[in-house]
Every structure is written in structure tokens, then in C-alpha cells.
Amino acid sequence: MMALAERRSHALDATGAAAGFARARRNRTGRHACYPPASTGRMSSNDHTQPRFHRGVTFFLALLLSMSVCILGAGTSLQGALVFDHPAATAREHFERTIAYEQAVANEPEWLRRPLLLFLGRVRPALPEAIDVYEEVVELQVRALRGETTAVASDKEEHAPDSPAQDGAPADAKPKPTSVFGCTPTVVEPEPKDTRAELCELLARRAILQGEAGRFDDLLLSIARIEGLGERELARTIRAAYSPPDARVTPTALAIDMSLLQPGWARDRFELRCAERSGDTERVTVLTEAANAREDALRRSGRTVAWALLTAIALGLGALLVWLLRDRPALPCSTASIPPEWNFEDGLAVLLRALALGAIGYLGVRIASQGFAEDWLFVGTWLATPLPLLYLYHKGLIAPRALSRVRVLGIDAFPGGVGRWALVVFGLFTADQLGQSLILELCGHIGLGQPWVESAQELLLRISPLAFAATCAVAVLWSPFVDELARRGLLFLTLRARMPLMSAALWSSALVAAFQNLSLPAFLMTIWSGFLCALAFERTKSILPAVIAQTLGYAGFLGAFAAFYR
DSSP states (O other): OHHHHHHHHHHHHHHHHHHHHHHHHHHHHSSOOOOOOTTSOSOOOTTSSSOOOOHHHHHHHHHHHHHHHHHHHHHTTTOGGGGSSSHHHHHHHHHHHHHHHHHHTTTSOHHHHHHHHHHTTOOSOHHHHHHHHHHHHHHHHHHHHHTOOBOOOOSSOOOOTTOOOOTTSOTTOOOOOOOBTTBOOOOBOOOOOSOHHHHHHHHHHHHHHHHHHTOHHHHHHHHHHHHHTTOHHHHHHHHHHTSOTTSOOOGGGGOOOGGGSOSSHHHHHHHHHHHHHHTOHHHHHHHHHHHHHHHHHHHHHHHHHHHHHHHHHHHHHHHHHHHHHTTOOOOOOOSOOSSOSSOHHHHHHHHHHHHHHHHHHHHHHHHHTTTSOHHHHHHHHHHHTTHHHHHHHIIIIIGGGTOOHHHHTTOSOOTTOHHHHHHHHHHHHHHHHHHHHHHHHHHHHTTOOOOHHHHOOHHHHHSOHHHHHHHHHHHHHTHHHHHHHHIIIIIIHHHHTTSOHHHHHHHHHHHHHHTTOOOHHHHHHHHHHHHHHHHHHHHHSOSHHHHHHHHHHHHHHHHHHHHHHO
16 A cells, blocks of 8 residues: 555656646747647657758758858958959049048038948048058969969958968969868959959059048059059159149140049049149039039938938837837737747758758859840849748648738737837837947947948949849838848747847847858947847837838938939
């Protein structure tokens, strides 16, 4: 009898422990946990409608994607202008239009000028940065034209472009590639993407910018390089235009065909200096009036974009202040289930397979579309690449559980009125923009501004007006929804199945930033934006506030880009 009572006591203890575990799981997830039927004799998916994705395939895809990110981060983040098809033209169009805008708004109030510059990612004056970038592009392409090779350098070892060969090594030996985050990239062999004439023209523009910045010692060195390339007439004219005021300059020394230089801010300033030094007052008047008209147009465009941006931020600040003063009341909520209806393993498998299929489809479209216009190919791939994600999201997570996509994403019901939801959107947009501006400012103060290759948009600078309009439409109407579906509707929800709110929000935003091969300021800004969007999704049970906030950001950036660079 004693033995029987002892066995019954142990059985009751085990039953109570199981019940306690079920209660704890139910309290943590907000609903009853689903367990596989005892009769199956094997592990199965939590929903019983389909077997769990094969773990070996999931692990292989995770390893493959991690290696891809590692290789890309080691190889492309340090290549600079190599990422562009036309480095000289891209640098010229990007910086000289930025210089023209900064000069146009130089006398504007700081509160009106600074927000727009930060919105465009500017923390350093464009004129000195352009001088450095022009030198970078010229040196890179000169090495390519000479047939030299270089390797991606690490933080501890820098390979000078013209350094002599090491003792005992052949003169044409290739430097050994270094490692970045433990990964060994392949040797980068720069290809000449610009002709010798284009590089000489860019070097002349650099000399003109040095003259405008008052760096006359550097200007003389650039003039000597131009003479060494055989452009003696151009070098003589630049020297005469920027010589000291008391120096005697003959009119013939300032006579040159301006068609040797591409249109832009540098050529306009150079032509004005030549007219001033030659004493041609009529020409000076014409050039000055044309420059003033261009500055007035840029100033008007800048004011329009700046006021639109400041209005949206003011509405958001008002919404945030009201929310704080009212002791942070509950936000309006929709219908999304957080944590999600699927488990972590199934969500991760869908995400990895969608990434792999999207990458394969992107490469396939690029290979199959050789010969098509680059601008329309860009729009097409932007539209088509997310399709595998949408398909697998529906087939792997939504359909097996008889769920509704609009209900899972919280875009089918908006109780509380449009006004409350609009305040949430503007508050999210304001917090996002202010946080990104603060990060950019702090990084700029310690010398870690955004690299110019991240802010320069080569394709948007060169595509046709019709293709630019199509790109804007896709970016504003399609990309925010797809981005939020992948990042919050799938990645964040999948992590949320295993993690608390803060951990899932930080991890999801950090993983998105890690896969984009960004500089430190852009990496931190991406994490900040993703973290805020995840919090908004959790609190409102809807993906729509983050989608609209991203739409506002895209629309503002493209509007400013069209006003200043198109």
C-alpha cells in the first residue's frame, strides 16, 4: 500500500508540473500552446496541416546567406567609386549640384536650411568633400588605366597605389587579400570605367574647386598634373583665372573653348572667373544674372521641400507631446496577432527560402535582360523581386492555417477614427527623422559621416524623366508595403514567437541592417527606424503606420532629389 501511494504521489506531482508548465506557456504567449498528437510518434508542425520545413535545408540557407553577407561586406564596402558604372560623371553630377544648392541656401535661416541638409544626409560642406572625392576617383581610375591591381585593405594594413614592390617579390605580384570580420575577400582588380579624357576633365574640375575654396598651393599641384597629361592650354587658363589679383594676365591666356568641360557648377564658376580677369564686364553681367536665376530657383525649391518636411515634423511633435502629457494612453489597435499564429521554425524557413529565391530570381532577370535599358530593368526587378516572398508567405504561413493576410497584418480594421491613426503615423515619422538626424550629427562630429557612395544615386541621376517617374511611383506605392511585410510582418513576428518585444524589435532591425552592407551611420539609422516600426506594429497591431511613415520618407527624399538633382 505504501508503494502504491508513493507512485500515486509521484504521478500527481508530474501532472501538476505539466499543468504549471502549460499555464506558464499560456501566460507568456497569450493563448494555449498547441502540441503534436501523441499518436504520431514523431515531431510535427504546430498547426498539424503540413510538416515542418526540413531543418537541414533551413540551416544550409542560413549558412549560405551568412557567407554571402560576409563576402559582400568584406569586398564591396571598401571599393568606393568602383560600385558605380560611371564614377567621374556620378561624382561630378552629385557634388556640383549639391554645391550649387548649398550656395543658394547659404543665407537662409539655420532652422530652415539645416533640417533639409540632414534629410539629404549632408553633415559636411560639399565643396571640400568634392575635392577629396574627385582625387579618389582620379587615382582609382588612373591605376585601372595603367593596368595595376590592388587589394581591399584592412584597417591595419594600407596598400598605397604607387608603393614599390616588396623585396624579393616580383614587380607585378598581386597584393595578398586581407580579411574583414574573419572573411577573406577576393582580389579587387579595378577596371577602367572612364576614359582618359574624362579623368583629365575631372582633374581640371578639381583644380577649379580648389581655386574656389582658396587652396592655391593644392591648385598649383593639380595644374602641374594637368600639364603632365598634355592639356597645357587648359592648365594655363586655370592658372590665369585663379592667379593673385595683382598678377598681370593677358586676355589670350584666358581664351579657351568652354566645351572642353562638362556643364556644371565648376564650369560656370570657371567661366565667370575668366570673364572677371579679362575685364569683360558685359559677359560678367550675363553670367552673374544666369547664376542668380539658378540660385533663386534652387532656393524656392528648397523652401518648398523644407516647409513640407517641417510641417510633417511639427504635426508629429504635437502628437507626441499630447500623448506624453496624457500619460501615454493606449494607441488605437487593429487585428494583428502578436505573437504570430505560426511557430519560429516555420517562419524562419519561409523567410530564408524567400530570400534565396528572390536572390536567384534577381540574378536571373539581370542575366536574361542584357541589352535592355538599365533604368527600366531597375524598375522591373524592383517590382518582381518580392514576388517569391509574397507567394511563400501565403503558401507557407497563411493558407495552411486558414488565416487572412489583411487580418494578420492588421489592415482590415481601424477603430478610433482616422484622426488618431494619422497622429500615430506623424508621431512615428517625426521620431524616426529626429533620431536619424541626431545619429547623423553625432557620427559627423566624430568624423564618421556617410560615405558619398551611399548618398550618391547614380541611376536616379542618369535615367530618363519617364523612368524616374516610374521609379518614384514604385518607391512610394510598392516598396514600403513590401519592406514592412518582410521586416515586420515576417521577420519581426517570427522572432517575436520566441523573444520578448524589445529583443525581437532590436534583433529584427539589426539583421535587416546587417544584410545591407552599410556604413556605421547608415547602420545605426536603419536599426533606429526598424526598432520604431516594430514598436508601432506591436502597439497598434497594424503594419499600416510603419508603411505610411516610410511612404512619407520616400516621397520627401524623392521630392528633394528631383528638386536639386534632376
